[in-house]
Amino acid sequence: MTATRILGIDPGSRYTGYGVIEVTGGRSRHLACGRINATVGEMPERLLKILRGLGEVIAEFRPAEVALEEVFVNKSVSSALVLGQARGVAIVAAAQAGLPLAEYAATQVKLALVGNGRAEKLQVQHMVKVLLNLREAMAADASDALAVALTHAHVRSTKMRSGLTLNKAWG
Amino acid sequence: MTATRILGIDPGSRYTGYGVIEVTGGRSRHLACGRINATVGEMPERLLKILRGLGEVIAEFRPAEVALEEVFVNKSVSSALVLGQARGVAIVAAAQAGLPLAEYAATQVKLALVGNGRAEKLQVQHMVKVLLNLREAMAADASDALAVALTHAHVRSTKMRSGLTLNKAWG
Secondary structure (H helix, E strand, O other): OOEEEEEEEEOOOOEEEEEEEEEEOOEEEEEEEEEEEOOOOOHHHHHHHHHHHHHHHHHHHOOOEEEEEOOOOOOOHHHHHHHHHHHHHHHHHHHHOOOOEEEEOHHHHHHHHHOOOOOOHHHHHHHHHHHHOOOOOOOHHHHHHHHHHHHHHHHHHHHHHOOOOOOOOOO | OOEEEEEEEEOOOOEEEEEEEEEEOOEEEEEEEEEEEOOOOOHHHHHHHHHHHHHHHHHHHOOOEEEEEOOOOOOOHHHHHHHHHHHHHHHHHHHHOOOOEEEEOHHHHHHHHHOOOOOOHHHHHHHHHHHHOOOOOOOHHHHHHHHHHHHHHHHHHHHHHOOOOOOOOOO
């Protein structure tokens, strides 16, 4: 049975969470997670840190697919612009490496992990730990990144079971 | 007298305008302008096109400094997010090349080129042609990119005349 590595990303203008899992059949294993700290310096420097940080994660763990949480922006137009900047850099980091990218809404993540599209954030964080058999505390951004990676693993395996071919999300 | 090349960028999720000028003393000369068409394909592909397109312009013309128009977003939160993505990629293209980046509000561009912060867009486009001695028609995105490059040239020379040192905008 082939193992597929999935990189989940939770982009943010301050912290960008990442999580890498390895999926074999229906089982997911945790490989790495963390967050890129882009809180210091001017915007170009901060965005470059996100690009390089994700580039390093991709180079080290060689994921085959990338999953990103779709943003539901309930804030101001100006904070949407700033978040968009970080998001664009995360997307381009995956694209540069030639990796297919899938996006999931927060409700899809909640539904896949908790079985309820309106689940609380803490329930999602709890399920990430249960599903990956993790005990240590982790940053919320890292947990969110693992959650979207697990969602992609779930959707992927469902599609495969139903005989659908997986389309590359782009290209 | 040393010549300095300035790359102006007008990022957009569909078309990203660019313009390169060479400034010698108080004089600006047009080197190139155009727009990167990122209207086709999925978002990762489109953002990658912007990154690579700007990378090619930078590699070909080797600008020393980059100027970007600050966005005034009067649209929806979701369009701000999409514009932010393109903008983040443009910023990171400059940062990757180690180029200092300056940002100017639309009112600063209008003030520098027309002498009136509330000038019409057509007046700005007209002044771009006059200042750079251009006759051909050009895309609005390309003209906007040249406008912000000219604004940077203007601000730069004013700062130099007044004895201020130019700070790198980041790093």
